[in-house]
Amino acid sequence: MSISSTALLIVDMQKGMQNPAVGKRNNPTAEANVGRLLGRWRDAGAPVVHIRHISRSARSAFAPGQVGVEFQEALMPLAHEHVVEKNVPDAFIHSSLEKWLRIRSITEVVIVGVSTNISVESSARSAGNLGFGTSVVSDATYTFDKIDYDGQLHAASVVHAMALANLDGEFARIISTEQLLDEMQRFT
Template sequence: MSRALLLIDIQEGMDSPLWGARNNPDAEDNAARLLAAFRDSGAPLFHVHHFSKRPASPLHPDNGGTAIKSVVAPREGEPVYAKDTNSAFIGTTLEADLRAAGVDGVVVAGLSTPQCISTSVRMAANLGFETWLAHDACAAFETHAAYDWAEGLPRMSADDIHIMEVSILHGEFCRAMSTDAILEALA
C-alpha cells in the first residue's frame, strides 16, 4: 500500500481567540512528527490550507492568518493546495494527484476536527482511500453559539467535540490512531 500524509489547515489564523478554547495543544507537534517521518521515508505528502471567503474570518486572505505554521511548513517542491471549502478535495487537484502518485491510503492530520478534518476524512474514504486519522495530531474548538433549538443547553468543550467527532469517524470513515501508533505501523 502506498500511503500519503495530508496536513490540513495548520495555519497561523487557527491561533485566533475568535475560535474559542481549544483542546490538544500538542496537535501541531504530533503533525510535525508525522511530517518528519514521511519526509525521511520519501513517502508522498501534501499540504492544504484554507482561504476563507468570509471577510471576518482569521483565515481570510486579508487578515494575515492563511500562512501554514512554521512547525509543518512546506519545503520547496512539496505540493501545497489552497481551498475555500471545508474539504481538501473540492476545488483542488488533490484526488487526481494522489491517484497519479499511486496512493491508495492517506494519513490525515490538522485543524479543526469537526470541520475540515471531518469533511476531508469522509471524502477520502468515500473516494476509496484507506484513511487513517491521527487523532492526536488534530484539535477542536469549543462551540461558539447554540442553535435556536439548543438554547439553554450547556456548551460543549473542545475535548467533548473532538472525542465525539473522532468517535463518529472511526470505524466507518477511517481508523483513528495515535501518532505513535501510526509511526509504528509505517516503520
C-alpha cells in the same frame, strides 16, 4: 501500510488557528505530533500534502493577504511538497487533490490538522468514500469549544471525541501518533 503509497495530508495548520479569539481548544500537543509525523514522512521521502483554507469572505482571518492564512512556521511546506488551497471545509471539493493522489498511485491517506469536526472530518469522509484507505490521527488533530443548537456549550475534547466517533470504522480508522509511528517502523 506502505509509506510510499500513503500521503500525509496536513489540514489547515495556519497561523489563524493559533489566534486565541478562535476559542478554547483541546490537544495542546497536536502541532508537535503533526511535526513528528511530518518529519517521518520527509525522512522517508514520502508524499506530503499541505492543505490551506482560503476564505471567500474579505473579513475572515483566512482571507488572501491576511497573516492568518499563512502556514504555521514549524509546519511550513518545503518547495517540493504539494499545496492544496480550498474554499470549503472538504479538501477534495473543487480541488485537484483526488487527481494528484491517483496520478501518483497513492492508495492511503493519513489526515492530521484542524479542526477535527469540520475540515478534518469532512475531508476524511470524502477520502473514505472515494476508496482511499484513510487514517485520522487522534492526537495530531484538534478542535474548539462549540455551542450546540440548544445553546449548550460543549468542551473541545467532547466535540473532538464525537467527530472521531463519527468517522471511526465507517470512513476512517482512528489511530494515535505513537501507534502510527510504531506501525510504520514495522512495515517500512
